[in-house]
Amino acid sequence: MAGTALQRRLTWRVAEVVDLVDETPRVRSLVLSVPGWPGHLAGQHVDVRLTADDGYQTQRSYSIASAPAAGERLTLTVERLDDGEVSPYLAAELRAGDKLELRGPIGGYFVWDITIGGPLLLVAGGSGICPLMAMLRLRQATGSAVPTRLLYSSRSLEDVIYRDELDRLVATGTALDVRLTLTRDQPERWAGYHRRIDTDMLTEVAWAPNERPLIFVCGPTPLVESVAESLVNLGHEPTRIKTERFGPTGG
Amino acid sequence: MGFVSRAFKGRPRDQPRDARVPPGQYLVRDFPVLSAGPTPHTPLAEWSFSIDGEVDAEKHWTWEELRALPSETVTRDIHCVTKWSKLDTTWECVSVDTLLEGVETAADYVMAFCDGGYTTNLPLEDLTGGKAWIAYAFDGQPLESQHGGPARLLVPHLYFWKSAKWVRGLRLMNDDSPGFWETYGYHMYGDPWLEQRYSGD
Numbered sequence: 001m002a003g004t005a006l007q008r009r010l011t012w013r014v015a016e017v018v019d020l021v022d023e024t025p026r027v028r029s030l031v032l033s034v035p036g037w038p039g040h041l042a043g044q045h046v047d048v049r050l051t052a053d054d055g056y057q058t059q060r061s062y063s064i065a066s067a068p069a070a071g072e073r074l075t076l077t078v079e080r081l082d083d084g085e086v087s088p089y090l091a092a093e094l095r096a097g098d099k100l101e102l103r104g105p106i107g108g109y110f111v112w113d114i115t116i117g118g119p120l121l122l123v124a125g126g127s128g129i130c131p132l133m134a135m136l137r138l139r140q141a142t143g144s145a146v147p148t149r150l151l152y153s154s155r156s157l158e159d160v161i162y163r164d165e166l167d168r169l170v171a172t173g174t175a176l177d178v179r180l181t182l183t184r185d186q187p188e189r190w191a192g193y194h195r196r197i198d199t200d201m202l203t204e205v206a207w208a209p210n211e212r213p214l215i216f217v218c219g220p221t222p223l224v225e226s227v228a229e230s231l232v233n234l235g236h237e238p239t240r241i242k243t244e245r246f247g248p249t250g251g
Numbered sequence: 252m253g254f255v256s257r258a259f260k261g262r263p264r265d266q267p268r269d270a271r272v273p274p275g276q277y278l279v280r281d282f283p284v285l286s287a288g289p290t291p292h293t294p295l296a297e298w299s300f301s302i303d304g305e306v307d308a309e310k311h312w313t314w315e316e317l318r319a320l321p322s323e324t325v326t327r328d329i330h331c332v333t334k335w336s337k338l339d340t341t342w343e344c345v346s347v348d349t350l351l352e353g354v355e356t357a358a359d360y361v362m363a364f365c366d367g368g369y370t371t372n373l374p375l376e377d378l379t380g381g382k383a384w385i386a387y388a389f390d391g392q393p394l395e396s397q398h399g400g401p402a403r404l405l406v407p408h409l410y411f412w413k414s415a416k417w418v419r420g421l422r423l424m425n426d427d428s429p430g431f432w433e434t435y436g437y438h439m440y441g442d443p444w445l446e447q448r449y450s451g452d
Contacts, residue, residue: 010449047334050256058261059276060334061333245286
């Protein structure tokens with residue numbers, strides 16, 4: 001479990017909102033320009049700090065969805081939680097040209113780089129796709145052929161974040177397989193999965209344990225708990241399974 | 252005036268409650284789960300707790316032996332580095348003071364170690380004097396595995412990653428050494444009131 005020491009001081013930076021992309025009815029990506037951004041690894045996150053005019057401050061963590069080496073551009077993807085304090089501001093109020101305080105990159109365990117290799121199994125629930133998308137974008141940007149499978153659970157097709165881009169990655173990339181499961185509503189003649197991720201689904205999609213895939217699981221806690229437990233029961237080494245969880249309290 | 256986020260209002264302010272919430276934190280009512288890997292499930296028959304490292308004689312307890320030690324019920328506020336705080340959490344636990352009774356050591360630091368390979372480092376003085384416990388029940392129920400059961404360290408005056416889940420022992424050390432998250436840039440001490448989240452804070 002040893003990792004690279006990350007001991008530099010994390011200072012607050014003022015980012016500028018360059019672009020806003022509506023990904024789904026509830027999810028928006030913020031494309032930010034961050035002067036002096038030191039770079040990041042796929043899977044890391046940032047802390048965002050909001051300050052009201054009376055000095056009140058609050059912070060939240062958001063995964064970085066953009067690939068490393070995009071210079072000073074950084075993309076965060078935010079799901080709007082109706083009773084949230086921060087996500088409605090980021091996903092609905094923020095406009096191009098607004099400023100946003102953030103610091104990072106943070107975290108060094110739930111990260112992937114092409115030198116780490118694979119095969120790679122990525123399992124996402126809802127907006128848990130965000131840090132995994134940074135890995136897929138890195139893989140594409142570097143022309144990596146590391147065999148990769150993504151199993152992604154959403155409520156409905158319109159809730160699938162980055163749907164068009166995922167299609168493009170599959171069409172133009174190498175050795176990438178994307179499987180969707182839609183747990184609530186499915187379009188007519190939907191040929192994909194239509195239930196919560198379970199052991200049978202993981203048996204079909206995951207690499208065999210003796211192929212020793214490196215596994216990243218990100219989503220709400222019940223999904224992460226059940227997927228990680230199923231993978232251990234299937235014989236995958238616990239130390240090859242990295243998890244990141246968030247729930248409604250991330251709002 | 253420093254930075255202001257245009258049109259950001261934030262939640263309604265509540266002075267008495269806010270006084271218990273460290274800077275940058277927000278309150279939750281549920282109990283979020285965070286961990287870096289799968290939840291371990293060590294059978295109680297195979298479970299033990301150890302105090303080892305820089306000690307004259309190691310100490311070990313089985314599950315039954317630990318549960319037979321004097322139990323306390325404590326109610327404390329907890330603060331996670333991922334920004335949530337939860338007030339008035341109630342735990343049944345054994346004081347670390349009880350476990351350290353009779354232990355002879357010159358060590359100043361401790362590495363808590365856990366099932367699944369997790370570790371976290373703390374000064375010994377932050378674990379003594381009624382400030383730290385080994386907790387095995389939350390809200391009157393056995394501690395769920397996803398929250399660190401069968402037993403977790405409870406050090407509520409520091410960020411909650413120091414309250415190691417699935418704890419199996421305390422290793423006394425002469426010198427401070429980074430644990431799991433500390434290696435990845437999280438603060439060596441982690442005082443929530445000083446916002447010591449990351450190295451250099």
